[in-house]
Amino acid sequence: MTVALMWEARAVAGRGAELLSWARAQTLPQEPLRRETFRAPQDRVLVITWWDAPYDAELPELPEPAADLVTRAVHRWRFESADGD
Template identity: 85%
Template sequence: MTVALMWEARASEGRGEDLLAWARAQELPREPLRRETFRAPQDRVLVLTWWDAPFDAELPELPEPDRELIARAVHRWRFESVAVG
């Protein structure tokens, strides 16, 4: 089964590039099948990782950045792949 983890944060005012650099520099204790990093308006950063694992498996995730770097707590979601198209 493929599980995708989503990690999304919004940077503090004017810190979008810093948050993006921070997220890209984070190493996980093991490598996912795939990892992508995105940015969006309002200085938001999204990191998606794909894993070959059961839905409820313990998987490494990016941590919370330092509070001065983010405008709110990180949002995290977990999804199970149901189709590849």
């Protein structure tokens, strides 16, 4: 099964590039099948990692950035692939 973990944070105004650099620099103790990083208006950054694992598996996630870099706690979601159903 393929599981996707989504991590989304919103930087303090004007610090989106810094948050993007921070997110790109984060390493995980295991290598996902795939990892993509996105940016959006309002200084938001999204990281999606794909894993070959059961839906409820313990998987490494990006940490919370420093509180002074973001406007709120990180949002996290977990999805399973619906392809092949």
